[in-house]
Amino acid sequence: MDSFTVVLQVLDSTIRLSVPLLLACLAGLYSERAGIFDIGLEGKMLAGAFAAGAAATYSGSAYAGLLAAVVVSVALGLVHGFASITHRGNQIVSGVAINFIAAGTTVILGQAWFQQGGRTPSLPNAARFNPIDLPGVETLNGIPVIGAIYSELISGHSVLVYLAFLLVPFTWWVLYRTRFGLRLRAVGENPAAVDTAGISVPWLRYRAVICCGLLCGIAGAYLATAQGAGFVKDMTAGKGYIALAALIFAKWRPVHAMFACLLFGFLDAIAIRMQGHPLPLIGEVPVQLMQALPYILTIVLLAGFIGKAIPPKAGGVAYVKER
Amino acid sequence: MSQPFAKLPAWADYGLLPLINLIVAFFVAGLVVMLVGESPIDAAVLMVKGAFGSGDGVGYTLYYATNFIFTGLCVAVAFHCGLFNIGGEGQAYIGGLGVAVVGLGLGNVLPWWITFPLAIIASGLVGALWALIPAWLQAKRGSHVVITTIMFNFIAASIMVYLLVGYLKASGTQAPETRVFGDGGQLPGLGWLLSLIGLNMRSAPLNISFLLALVAAFLVWVLIWRTKLGYEIRTMGYSPKAARYAGIGEVRIIVITMMISGALAGMMALNPIMGAQHRVQLDFVAGAGFVGIAVALMGRSHPAGIVLAAILFGMLYQGGAEIAFDMPNISRDMIVIIQGLVILFAGALEHMFRPTLLRVLQRFARTKRQSTPAVAAEGGQ
Numbered sequence: 001m002d003s004f005t006v007v008l009q010v011l012d013s014t015i016r017l018s019v020p021l022l023l024a025c026l027a028g029l030y031s032e033r034a035g036i037f038d039i040g041l042e043g044k045m046l047a048g049a050f051a052a053g054a055a056a057t058y059s060g061s062a063y064a065g066l067l068a069a070v071v072v073s074v075a076l077g078l079v080h081g082f083a084s085i086t087h088r089g090n091q092i093v094s095g096v097a098i099n100f101i102a103a104g105t106t107v108i109l110g111q112a113w114f115q116q117g118g119r120t121p122s123l124p125n126a127a128r129f130n131p132i133d134l135p136g137v138e139t140l141n142g143i144p145v146i147g148a149i150y151s152e153l154i155s156g157h158s159v160l161v162y163l164a165f166l167l168v169p170f171t172w173w174v175l176y177r178t179r180f181g182l183r184l185r186a187v188g189e190n191p192a193a194v195d196t197a198g199i200s201v202p203w204l205r206y207r208a209v210i211c212c213g214l215l216c217g218i219a220g221a222y223l224a225t226a227q228g229a230g231f232v233k234d235m236t237a238g239k240g241y242i243a244l245a246a247l248i249f250a251k252w253r254p255v256h257a258m259f260a261c262l263l264f265g266f267l268d269a270i271a272i273r274m275q276g277h278p279l280p281l282i283g284e285v286p287v288q289l290m291q292a293l294p295y296i297l298t299i300v301l302l303a304g305f306i307g308k309a310i311p312p313k314a315g316g317v318a319y320v321k322e323r
Numbered sequence: 324m325s326q327p328f329a330k331l332p333a334w335a336d337y338g339l340l341p342l343i344n345l346i347v348a349f350f351v352a353g354l355v356v357m358l359v360g361e362s363p364i365d366a367a368v369l370m371v372k373g374a375f376g377s378g379d380g381v382g383y384t385l386y387y388a389t390n391f392i393f394t395g396l397c398v399a400v401a402f403h404c405g406l407f408n409i410g411g412e413g414q415a416y417i418g419g420l421g422v423a424v425v426g427l428g429l430g431n432v433l434p435w436w437i438t439f440p441l442a443i444i445a446s447g448l449v450g451a452l453w454a455l456i457p458a459w460l461q462a463k464r465g466s467h468v469v470i471t472t473i474m475f476n477f478i479a480a481s482i483m484v485y486l487l488v489g490y491l492k493a494s495g496t497q498a499p500e501t502r503v504f505g506d507g508g509q510l511p512g513l514g515w516l517l518s519l520i521g522l523n524m525r526s527a528p529l530n531i532s533f534l535l536a537l538v539a540a541f542l543v544w545v546l547i548w549r550t551k552l553g554y555e556i557r558t559m560g561y562s563p564k565a566a567r568y569a570g571i572g573e574v575r576i577i578v579i580t581m582m583i584s585g586a587l588a589g590m591m592a593l594n595p596i597m598g599a600q601h602r603v604q605l606d607f608v609a610g611a612g613f614v615g616i617a618v619a620l621m622g623r624s625h626p627a628g629i630v631l632a633a634i635l636f637g638m639l640y641q642g643g644a645e646i647a648f649d650m651p652n653i654s655r656d657m658i659v660i661i662q663g664l665v666i667l668f669a670g671a672l673e674h675m676f677r678p679t680l681l682r683v684l685q686r687f688a689r690t691k692r693q694s695t696p697a698v699a700a701e702g703g704q
Contacts, residue, residue, distance in 0.1 A: 039469070083671035092407055092469050094671030096616060100663030105355065107656040112359035118656070241473055248470065286489075292481035295474035299456075302466035311467070 004145075008152045010269050015157065016227060018265025019164045020045065020219045020236075024243035025250070025257045026164075026171050027215035031077075033175065033252055034208030035188035035314040039095030040080055041216055042240025043102030048073040048220020050106035053120035053231030054113065056127040056224070065127070065225045070217035076102065077213025078206075085205050088318035099240075107233055118233040120224070129158035129226035158226040160218065167215070171254040184208055188312035191319040201319045216240075245298035252312065264294045331681060337623060341669060343676050345621065348664040355660055359652040366646055366653060373645025374638035378517055380645070382527025385513075386599065388630075388637030389529075392536040393591035394615025395633050396543050397584045399624040401468075403547055404580040405560035410457060410472025411588040412612025413479030414450040418589025420483075421445030422596045423491060423501055423603045430508025438507045442593055443535065450589015451582040453479065458581030462574040468581070476612075487605055500604040510598045530598035532590075536633075539587060540626040546583070547626075556580050588612060610659075617662045620670040636662070 024041045031038040048069035056065030076098050083094040107118035114120055134155040140147045175181040183204055187194045191201045223239075224231045242264055249263075250256035271290030331340065353363035374384045394411045401408035408414075425442040457471035484499070493502035510531050514524040547553040559566040559576045567573060595607045614636055621635070622628030636658075643658045668675075 039473075079667075083667065087672055087675050089671035089674065090407075091671075092409075093616075093620065093666060096409070096613075097663045097667035097671055100613070100659050100666060102663075104656045104659030104661075104663060108355065108359060108652070108654065108660065111654060111656075112652040238477060241477065244470070245474065286485050288481035288485040292478045295477045299460070299466075299471055299474050302464070302471060303460050304464045304466070 004148075006273075008148060010266075010273055012153055013269040013272070014262060014266040015153070015161065016265075017268045018261040019161050020222050020227070020239050021243045021246055021261040021264055022164050022258060023167070023215050023219035023222065024240055025246045025261050026167055026254065027212040027219065028244060028247045029171065029175075029252060029254060029257060030184070030208050030215070031212035032247065032315055033188045033312055034184050034205050035191060035312055035317065035319075036081070036084055036205055036209055036212075037091045037095065037316045038080065038209075038212060039092055039244070040076065040098035040102075040240075041095075041212075041243055042236050042238070043095075043099035044073040044076045044213060044216035045220045045223070045240050046099075046106055046234070046236045047076055047102040048217040049224040049235050050102075050110060050120070050220070050231045051217075052221035053123070053224040054110070056123055057114070057121050057230070060124075060127045062127055062129050062221075062225045066218065066221040069221040069224075070214055073217030073220060074210055074213035077209045077216070081206050081209040084318060085202050085209070088320065091316050091318075103234065106231070110231065110233070120231040123225060123229045127225070128229055129160050129222070131156045131158055158222075160222045160226050163218070164222070165258070168254055168258045175254060180207075185312075188314055191314050195319070195321060201321075205319075242294050245294050248311075249298055249301055251310070267293050331677065331684070335680060335684060340673070340676065340680060341621065341623060343680070344668040344673060345665065347676075348661065348668040351664050351668075352657070352661045356653065356657070361650045361652060366650060369646045369649055370639070370642030372642075374642035378522035379525040379527040380641060381517060381522055382513075382524040382529040383641040383644075384634065384637040385533055386527060386529045386594070386637070387640040388633040389533045389536045389594045389598075390591050390611040391614050391618045391633035391636050392540055392630055393587055393594070394612050395618030395622060395629040396539060396615075396626065397588040397591075397612075398615045398619035399622065399626070399629055400543060400547070400556075400587065401580060401584040402619060402624045403553075403560050404556045404576060405563065406461070406577065406581065406584075407469050408454065408472055408581065408584050408588075409469055409616070410454060410475050410585070410612075411591075411615045412608055412610070413472070413476035414453045414585040414588035415591040415608045415612050416476075416483050416606075417453045417479045418446040418450035418592040419596055419603050419607060420486070421447070421449035421589060422592045426504040426508035426597060426601075426603075427491075427501060431505030433507045435507050435510055439510060439531070439593075439597070442508075442597055443590060446589040446592050447586035448589070450592075451586040453589070454581045454585025455578065458578045458585075461581075462577040480606075484605065487603065491603060493602075501602045504597070504601045508597060509601045510593070528599035530594065532594040532598045535590070535593070537630065539590065540630050543587070544626040552579070588615070614662055617665045617669070620673075621665055 024045055028038050028041050051072040052065035052069035055068030056062055080094050080098055083089040084091040110116070110118040110120060137151045137155050140150045175185060183194060183199055187201055187204045194204065195201050223235050228235070243261070246257060246260035246264055249260040267290055271287050274285060274290070275287055356363040356366050374380050394415065397411045397414070398408055422442050422445065425438050425445050429438050429441065453475060457468050457475055460466040460471055461468040487499040491501045492499055512524065513529045513531060513533060517524045517529070547557065555566065555571045555576050558569065558571060559573065563573065566576070591608070591611060596603055600607065618629055618632040618636055621632040639658045639661060643655050646653050647655065
């Protein structure tokens with residue numbers, strides 16, 4: 001296998017691996033920009049993945065799975081909102097709770113409904129999001145380098161992959177070019193000012209939490225019905241936390257979030273690729289180091305050694321109306 | 324209205340409200356049990372029987388409780404300083420290295436009553452050092468301790484897998500675990516303690532680190548409520564601004580608190596490693612660090628409450644394992660749900676019932692006040 005093909009394959013799996021990170025990261029972006037910290041990305045994604053797997057099994061439709069994933073994930077998001085917006089509870093505690101509830105419930109219900117040790121039955125291709133060929137693959141295939149890049153790298157992903165990457169400019173547009181986005185950012189920085197302008201802080205924050213649940217649900221559906229063929233116990237395996245790391249790495253900005261997720265996805269792809277392949281000069285790099293690298297990089301960033309990550313000012317603080 | 328809620332009487336705040344929250348959490352858990360087609364009441368009976376019905380049931384319950392006392396204290400100490408240490412899992416995992424050094428190095432040479440104190444120091448030290456970096460980053464650079472400790476959990480897991488698969492693995496085996504410690508690296512069981520109350524512990528791994536956990540709980544109480552340092556920690560947690568005006572060094576308090584917290588988590592490693600398995604295994608912490616969050620919230624960060632909450636969760640762990648035999652649809656994962664619900668209702672939604680409870684209590688007090696003169700009038704006739 002020549003090195004060009006290897007590079008192409010690594011980049012291709014980079015895209016596949018970074019999509020759930022990207023969706024979860026954008027989900028966190030909406031929530032945290034509105035001042036609601038969300039440790040529960042992991043749990044919402046996991047519950048979404050289970051709902052997608054279960055619904056796709058029963059209905060035989062990937063879109064029904066997607067819908068179920070979004071509904072479940074938004075419901076968990078509303079629980080988070082109910083605790084942290086309405087009852088002014090600790091947002092981190094609430095997020096941790098959601099992670100545990102999702103981790104336990106998916107396994108218990110999965111075992112009770114499908115009797116396969118917490119996983120959902122393997123889905124046939126008809127009930128999954130399958131790769132789609134973009135137009136022009138055939139015509140471009142003849143051209144040496146561009147043809148291969150187009151057919152391997154750009155074309156041939158599922159519709160959710162394209163959706164995820166389209167959501168990046170969309171999120172940027174929403175945040176920086178719409179009234180809703182302006183208010184969303186304002187409520188994360190200075191909720192009192194938003195309140196003074198006569199806009200409801202709770203309702204705005206609830207909408208942010210719903211957006212977050214929506215995207216986490218799509219991320220879950222991607223894991224269970226596009227990347228995999230059915231739900232597996234603890235399917236997210238810390239992706240929600242990596243997404244959180246990526247969000248900090250991107251300093252809560254959408255386009256940077258995409259690059260951060262691609263970077264972390266790339267590290268993951270390299271780690272898989274390099275297993276058992278010693279590098280020249282360095283020797284064999286332990287897989288565990290590659291796996292820990294996103295976390296180490298985030299901590300170095302958080303420490304302020306490569307630029308400073310400053311979270312939204314009102315993040316994590318419940319808003320109490322002055323009377 | 325600057326304070327969101329009026330104050331409740333102490334007995335309601337520390338007794339009734341947590342109890343209501345707990346009941347609601349278990350009620351919702353019961354709904355999940357019903358959803359999978361089992362009876363919640365049967366499940367509860369089975370659980371209590373499994374946990375306390377026999378000598379080894381009690382032994383296992385207290386063995387699990389030992390882990391949770393340590394991790395609960397770890398979370399609680401940080402809570403008192405206004406810090407949320409989610410890193411108990413990682414600090415306990417890496418603390419296993421300290422136990423491994425003592426157990427592997429001295430287990431064949433020295434008796435247990437010398438290796439035990441050394442292992443306490445080593446595990447505590449390693450756990451404390453693992454908490455030092457997040458603490459320092461929080462104090463000096465303002466990086467949020469929640470995020471950094473989560474990251475450190477993953478880094479700790481990676482390091483331990485790397486070491487256990489590569490360096491610490493016993494020669495000639497495939498399993499990623501160390502060799503079994505010598506006799507000096509194995510802690511004595513507490514069968515004699517249970518036989519005092521007429522129970523036979525049989526193979527349950529309850530060991531002397533349970534007593535260490537109780538001592539640690541007492542010492543944490545002394546630290547938080549009876550020392551100058553504890554006062555400074557609480558001041559910092561209650562109002563960092565007031566602490567600053569009082570001349571309390573923010574960096575010093577945050578670092579010291581987090582290191583104590585990490586040390587407590589690190590000592591948890593003693594119980595499964597030296598007390599039960601006599602070797603370091605992959606993922607020996609098994610989520611106990613996270614259970615500590617639920618335990619600390621339920622115990623309201625008070626050592627006495629934590630010991631009770633830890634025993635309750637020990638019961639859930641042991642009883643949950645027993646239920647699985649009779650109700651195949653309910654596995655250990657049920658405990659994870661209960662844990663999540665307890666964290667939700669006792670932690671994030673702790674204020675949900677407060678206004679209602681306050682109203683009920685006020686109405687109760689009013690009717691009592693109104694009825695007292697009426698009784699007096701009747702008596703006067």
